[in-house]
Amino acid sequence: MKRHAVLPLLGAILLAAICGPLWAAEPAAALPSAAAGGIKLELDPPLMTIGSFYAGKPVRFSGEIGAGQEVLLEMRGPQEDVTFDLKGRVGPFWMNRGLVKVENAPILYLLLLPASAPAAPNLQALGLGTAHLQEEAKVISPGHDPKDIFTSFLEFKQAAGLYRQVPGAISYAPAGPGRQSFSAVLDLPSSLTAGQYQVTATVLQNGAPAGRVAQAYLVEDEAFLKLVKDLAFDRALLFGVLCVLIALVTGAVMGVLFKGGKGGH
Amino acid sequence: MSWYIYLPIAHQSVFLPLVLGSGFVVGLLSGLFGVGGGFLMTPLLIMIGIPPTVAAASDSNQIVAASASGTYAHYRLGNVDFKMGLYLLAGGVIGGTGGVQLIKLLRQAGDADFVIQITYVVMLGVVGGYMLVESLQSLRASKAPAPAAPAPAQESAYSRLLGALPFQTNFAKSGIVLSPVVPLFLGALVGVLAAIMGVGGGFIMVPVMVYLLRMPMHVVVGTSLFQVLFTCVDVTIMQAWSNHTVDFILALILLLGSTIGAQVGARLSSKLKADQLKVLLACVVVLVMVKMLVSLLLTPSSLLSIHGGH
Numbered sequence: 156m157k158r159h160a161v162l163p164l165l166g167a168i169l170l171a172a173i174c175g176p177l178w179a180a181e182p183a184a185a186l187p188s189a190a191a192g193g194i195k196l197e198l199d200p201p202l203m204t205i206g207s208f209y210a211g212k213p214v215r216f217s218g219e220i221g222a223g224q225e226v227l228l229e230m231r232g233p234q235e236d237v238t239f240d241l242k243g244r245v246g247p248f249w250m251n252r253g254l255v256k257v258e259n260a261p262i263l264y265l266l267l268l269p270a271s272a273p274a275a276p277n278l279q280a281l282g283l284g285t286a287h288l289q290e291e292a293k294v295i296s297p298g299h300d301p302k303d304i305f306t307s308f309l310e311f312k313q314a315a316g317l318y319r320q321v322p323g324a325i326s327y328a329p330a331g332p333g334r335q336s337f338s339a340v341l342d343l344p345s346s347l348t349a350g351q352y353q354v355t356a357t358v359l360q361n362g363a364p365a366g367r368v369a370q371a372y373l374v375e376d377e378a379f380l381k382l383v384k385d386l387a388f389d390r391a392l393l394f395g396v397l398c399v400l401i402a403l404v405t406g407a408v409m410g411v412l413f414k415g416g417k418g419g420h
Numbered sequence: 421m422s423w424y425i426y427l428p429i430a431h432q433s434v435f436l437p438l439v440l441g442s443g444f445v446v447g448l449l450s451g452l453f454g455v456g457g458g459f460l461m462t463p464l465l466i467m468i469g470i471p472p473t474v475a476a477a478s479d480s481n482q483i484v485a486a487s488a489s490g491t492y493a494h495y496r497l498g499n500v501d502f503k504m505g506l507y508l509l510a511g512g513v514i515g516g517t518g519g520v521q522l523i524k525l526l527r528q529a530g531d532a533d534f535v536i537q538i539t540y541v542v543m544l545g546v547v548g549g550y551m552l553v554e555s556l557q558s559l560r561a562s563k564a565p566a567p568a569a570p571a572p573a574q575e576s577a578y579s580r581l582l583g584a585l586p587f588q589t590n591f592a593k594s595g596i597v598l599s600p601v602v603p604l605f606l607g608a609l610v611g612v613l614a615a616i617m618g619v620g621g622g623f624i625m626v627p628v629m630v631y632l633l634r635m636p637m638h639v640v641v642g643t644s645l646f647q648v649l650f651t652c653v654d655v656t657i658m659q660a661w662s663n664h665t666v667d668f669i670l671a672l673i674l675l676l677g678s679t680i681g682a683q684v685g686a687r688l689s690s691k692l693k694a695d696q697l698k699v700l701l702a703c704v705v706v707l708v709m710v711k712m713l714v715s716l717l718l719t720p721s722s723l724l725s726i727h728g729g730h
Contacts, residue, residue, distance in 0.1 A: 205426055208422035208425060210422055240726075247717055248534070248716045249717070250537075255724070307722065345426075346431055346432040346433075387664050391662075394666070395656055395659070397668075402485035402671065402675055403485065405485045
């Protein structure tokens with residue numbers, strides 16, 4: 156490709172990198188809702204868009220349940236299999252002592268609880284909470300106790316902000332005869348990835364399950380980020396060459412810019 | 421306008437001024453000392469929270485810009501010995517290819533990550549410690565009054581060996597006469613280490629040029645940057661192609677900071693004395709070595725780390 160053809164292409168990519176965020180489309184206005192057994196659940200925004208300046212965003216849950224009932228709100232991501240290096244001590248040094256694998260664990264798990272949250276064993280019985288995830292997940296850890304490995308896995312996810320239980324996060328208000336409204340705000344982490352997430356509202360009556368409503372929640376990348384990901388994964392060699400060319404052009408441009416400065420050579 | 425920016429390959433957002441500032445600091449070192457900065461930038465990015473594989477690959481990408489900018493700046497100053505650089509590069513390609521195979525064998529054999537880290541610590545310790553002692557002695561000697569009648573210097577065994585090698589060639593820019601076998605061999609040696617450690621090798625190449633090739637410091641910096649540039653072009657393309665770990669957005673932010681830093685560094689390097697430069701670089705190298713050693717000795721915050729990076 157001739158130089159006069161390459162430079163506008165590189166310029167367009169640089170421009171796209173800077174202006175990409177401006178292309179971010181606003182999500183659709185309509186709010187999805189789910190209603191079953193007297194439970195109503197709405198999410199705002201109804202669709203989460205990850206843009207170039209995304210740094211975590213709040214999602215507002217709201218809805219209605221029966222008076223005297225409690226609601227527990229769960230968001231979970233698609234399941235994934237992850238291989239980890241497990242560190243151990245050898246002499247004075249901490250070094251990798253083998254591989255462990257955690258399968259069928261959600262990429263994200265967030266649970267909002269009311270002030271009077273059920274104890275952990277009750278949550279587990281309801282199929283909720285990080286402790287319950289261990290029942291779903293499969294830990295492959297030759298020579299190591301899977302329970303210990305899963306505890307380390309939970310700590311790893313919690314440190315990344317991807318697994319969280321928030322007690323006292325739900326507030327209630329009267330909403331007519333025999334009804335009450337609930338609301339809660341969930342801060343999605345900055346390390347969120349695009350995909351289809353599952354939101355579930357579990358309603359309790361005197362501590363016993365009284366109903367459950369689930370709906371999908373879509374997280375998607377804005378156009379520019381999607382373009383970069385598509386290039387990086389589907390046209391990897393071209394992407395690598397473009398990265399080098401852009402770096403070379405930027406280096407050269409900076410060199411030329413500095414040439415005219417005071418003390419330039 | 422947010423101060424955070426989302427990285428599409430690393431899948432996380434980062435504080436923009438922090439990444440820009442990191443790029444500037446590493447670019448400054450690059451221009452000042454002729455090192456690519458990979459040995460410093462990758463640990464910095466990991467500390468920010470970038471996955472190690474993405475940090476290493478994206479860092480290579482930004483070094484392309486910083487070293488291109490730095491090489492250009494030093495070329496204008498007349499500080500690049502292209503002839504020597506090409507010999508070192510040829511040796512580096514041979515050594516790097518061998519080093520990649522060696523690391524494959526190490527990974528199959530067991531704990532390659534530990535070998536990599538301990539190689540880092542030993543190399544940084546030896547190189548940084550020697551540079552620090554030597555340059556401090558040199559600084560002290562320059563301040564002391566000159567002896568009245570210095571005894572004629574005895575030619576060392578190393579000098580005799582260099583002189584005995586075939587194909588003696590004049591490297592005019594460096595002002596030395598040397599067999600090309602020496603830069604080819606040393607380039608290959610650095611290439612092996614660079615491949616094992618996953619870096620451009622500038623911080624090893626600079627002391628090699630100063631102490632083993634006996635090139636003048638001002639030519640060393642520009643020539644090292646020239647060599648690092650080609651190494652990192654290769655690494656960036658290979659990482660993007662094979663591992664999909666080059667985060668273009670991260671690299672773009674880093675390179676904006678680093679290219680400015682490299683230019684500032686190149687100007688500063690011409691104002692500082694060679695011994696002062698060596699003391700500064702030695703301090704940086706020793707600090708990074710201590711940080712790595714401490715990370716090997718202290719209990720990690722998590723016993724698990726995503727497999728695939730080092």
